Amino acid sequence: MYLSYWKLNEKPFENSPDPKFLYYSPQHEEGLARLIYVVREGKGAGLLTGTYGCGKTLLGNALYQELEKDIYRVAFLTNPRLDSVEMLRMIIHFLGGTNIPQRKSDILISLEEILKSNLRDGKKTVIVIDEAHAIEENSVFEEIRLLLNFQIENRFLLTLLILGQPELKNKIDSIKQLTQRIAMRYHLESLNQEETSSYIKHRLKIAGNDGDIFEDQTFNLIYERSGGIPRRINQICDIGLLTGMTHQLQKINVNIMKEAIETLER
Incomplete structure (x- = not known):
């Protein structure tokens, strides 16, 4: 649904265990x-x-x-x-x-x-x-x-x-x-804060985007709410991409990520 908007070739945050997306922490x-x-x-x-x-x-x-x-x-x-x-x-x-x-x-x-x-x-x-x-x-x-x-x-x-x-x-x-x-x-163990940021960027790159879709400040929030667990990171980032598209943003900021996360936690 959001692939063309974010110029992605495929969904970067699916929770299927595809080795192509494996991030080597x-x-x-x-x-x-x-x-x-x-x-x-x-x-x-x-x-x-x-x-x-x-x-x-x-x-x-x-x-x-x-x-x-x-x-x-x-x-x-x-x-x-x-x-x-x-x-x-x-x-x-x-x-x-x-x-x-x-x-x-x-x-x-x-x-x-x-x-x-x-x-x-x-x-x-x-x-x-x-x-x-x-x-x-x-x-x-x-x-x-x-x-x-x-x-x-x-x-x-x-x-x-x-x-x-x-x-x-x-x-x-x-x-x-x-x-x-x-x-x-x-x-x-779960990923640490730095690994969480690298994990997100890695999956976006594999999916075809070399740019910065998420503002740097969002990574701390994603880490805090996910606990560094990849499955949870995927869920948060996926809904973040969808929410960012609905707001017609060029980059996803902290406020949008908070809104996206709230929809998962209701």
């Missing part, structure tokens, strides 16, 4: 580097936590883009509210399995065959479980732990990456056998 760069390290070195399991809206899923998608498609087979689970059998069946599905069995014992045999087949073909298997904090059944976490029992000559047949909100850490730590196999842990 120092911690996001570090987080991605650690995920890549765990996968490339076959470390077994990695844990990435962070507040809601801080970019965990986006980092997961960025990792997927980084991995060579002719080498890595990736199962990316985004709906963790499954029982243990459903989760295993979904993993097989995303790894390209067909005619998936119904019985759990047969499912495990099928999964092991896929993992061994990938290994024979020179492929590496990666399983990403996003929003894992939403897992309710302990049996699912136990099944996640047992996935790491798929080994040949002390070599993991898969790499497991578990992503979720901060409370996930306590759930993982309550399962001693699982936490012992977590080779990497990293926690994403």
Whole structure:
């Protein structure tokens, strides 16, 4: 609606996890580097936590883009509210399995065959479980732990990456056998004030605008109201662009941003 007005090629503040818009703050760069390290070195399991809206899923998608498609087979689970059998069946599905069995014992045999087949073909298997904090059944976490029992000559047949909100850490730590196999842990914090400003400018540039749509004073306000959480920054800036257009402004000032934010907080 406001793209032509602000001379943008696409919406800069959508909350879909598009790696093209990933802003590499120092911690996001570090987080991605650690995920890549765990996968490339076959470390077994990695844990990435962070507040809601801080970019965990986006980092997961960025990792997927980084991995060579002719080498890595990736199962990316985004709906963790499954029982243990459903989760295993979904993993097989995303790894390209067909005619998936119904019985759990047969499912495990099928999964092991896929993992061994990938290994024979020179492929590496990666399983990403996003929003894992939403897992309710302990049996699912136990099944996640047992996935790491798929080994040949002390070599993991898969790499497991578990992503979720901060409370996930306590759930993982309550399962001693699982936490012992977590080779990497990293926690994403919200952006600081300077990073918030850079984040906004970065997304506008990717969307096709090299100018200064937001006056400098607005960045402090956006940071204060968003807490530096990217998802919230996106919501505020999106409504700010719309409000600025309706007022026919050339630049968005603090007063307009306050008006825009009030519409979100009513």
